[in-house]
Amino acid sequence: MYDMAYFKKNDCAFVCAACGKAVEKLGYSSRNHCxxxxxxxxxxxxxxxxxxxxxxxxxxxxxxxxxxxxxIIFRCERCGEIKRNKAADDDxxxxxxxxxxxxxxxx
Numbered sequence: 001m002y003d004m005a006y007f008k009k010n011d012c013a014f015v016c017a018a019c020g021k022a023v024e025k026l027g028y029s030s031r032n033h034c035x036x037x038x039x040x041x042x043x044x045x046x047x048x049x050x051x052x053x054x055x056x057x058x059x060x061x062x063x064x065x066x067x068x069x070x071x072i073i074f075r076c077e078r079c080g081e082i083k084r085n086k087a088a089d090d091d092x093x094x095x096x097x098x099x100x101x102x103x104x105x106x107x
Contacts, residue, residue: 008048017041018057026088033058033072035090038099042076042083054079063087063099070096073104 010030014023018039025031030048033040040058045051056078063072070087082104087096 008046010048010050018059026090029088031088032085033060033074033088033091035088036092038072038092038095040074040085042078042081047085054081058083060095060099062102062104063096065100070100072096072099075104 008030010032011025011027012031013025014031015021016023016034016037016039019034019037021034021036023031023034023036032044032047038060042054042056042058043050043052054076056076058074058076060072061075061082063070065071068086070091071084072087072091074083074085075081076083
């Protein structure tokens with residue numbers, strides 16, 4: 001995961017590029033993925049910086065549960081990069097649980 005010193009709060013509402021849902025701001029941290037389909041866009045190098053030019057759809061491919069909750073593992077459809085992000089309180093929990101049955105090897 002990233003050093004939190006590099007975290008830039010960027011909590012904006014958006015329309016999901018994968019499913020078209022209007023996604024509301026998270027309110028307590030930065031929203032980076034759709035709460036329904038869990039997809040994201042590959043726009044950050046470090047959380048919230050919006051400096052990555054790839055722009056591909058980050059699809060959830062797996063999830064793990066740790067002591068703080070669930071972590072979703074994403075793979076970019078365009079460049080193949082794998083990233084992780086903490087699940088939000090209002091995320092699609094049944095889908096996250098389903099993803100825990102799909103282990104993925106990270107580089």
